[in-house]
Amino acid sequence: MLGTFSQKDPLNEHIQIDIMEKPFSCYLCGTCFKQKQTLTRHMITHTGERPYACEFCAKSFAQKINLQKHIRSHTGEKPYACEICGKSFSGKSNLNQHYRTHTGERPYSCGICGSSFSDKGNLNYHITTHTKEKPYACDICDKSFSNKSNLNQHIRIHAGEKPFSCETCGKSYSTAKYLTYHVRMHTGEKPYACDICSESFSTIYHLNKHIRTHTGYGTKGKK
Known part of the structure; x- marks a missing residue:
């Protein structure tokens, strides 16, 4: 009778490697991390804690990096410049999205109709045109919106807030989108x-x- 040989379970071996590489796990959802500080930042997503407050408008954030990005909306700092046209942006993600206007890349596709987009947020917004879902309601007038960004923009109408200002003429707008449209009047873009x-x-x-x-x-x- 031929002898039998034990073989390692590939799945179990993979799990052991993952545990060694990411030893810090969240006890609420099981997500694993390589560093303890990354786990600490992750835990805030469960608790809802926002310890980083903006000194300009009192808006608060769960992570320091998001606060730093937000502060640039007040200071006007734009440290990320496009190597192709020289246009500057306050966040790296905005720069990456801008690059696609040069390359024509649209990596985000709708699974329903096949339309493609340069930004994932625009894809998510587009999908709601199929589902008609509007889960975000205004506490003041009960108007509903398909995404949180549009709700926040709408709330500024009630508050009269216009935090986005044109560097050329000083005119202010309630949303970055409207400011972008306005700036194109100056640049001709x-x-x-x-x-x-x-x-x-x-x-x-x-x-x-x-x-x-x-x-x-x-x-x-x-x-």
């Missing part, structure tokens, strides 16, 4: 081009409006 005739526009709204002159229906997604 028109990043939205028609695939049919190559005419360009400063906003997706005006591009869609133009496309209807060709097809009768605007099909472009937000960028």
Whole structure:
């Protein structure tokens, strides 16, 4: 009779390696981390604690890095510059998103209709046009929105807050999007081009409006 040989269980071996590489685990959800300080930061996502407060507007954050990013909205600091056109941004993620306007990359695709987007947030917003879901309600007027960002923008209308100011003329806006549209009036930037005739526009709204002159229906997604 042939002898039998024991073999290591590949799954168990993988788990042991993972435990050695990430020895700090969250007792609430089981997520593992390489460093204890990373686990500590993660725990705040469960407790809802926001220990880092903005000295300008009293808004608070769970992580120090998010506070630092937020403060730049007050100071106007933009340390991340595009190597292609020189335009600067307050956050690295904003710079990466901007790069896609040069490369044309749209890595985020809708699983329902196939539309693609340069930013994951725009994809998530687009998906709500299919589901019609609006889970974020205003406490003041009960108006509902498909994402938290739009709710926060709406709340500024009640508060009269306009934290986004144009560096050229000083005009202020309640959202970064409206400021971006305004700035293009100064720069002449028109990043939205028609695939049919190559005419360009400063906003997706005006591009869609133009496309209807060709097809009768605007099909472009937000960028």
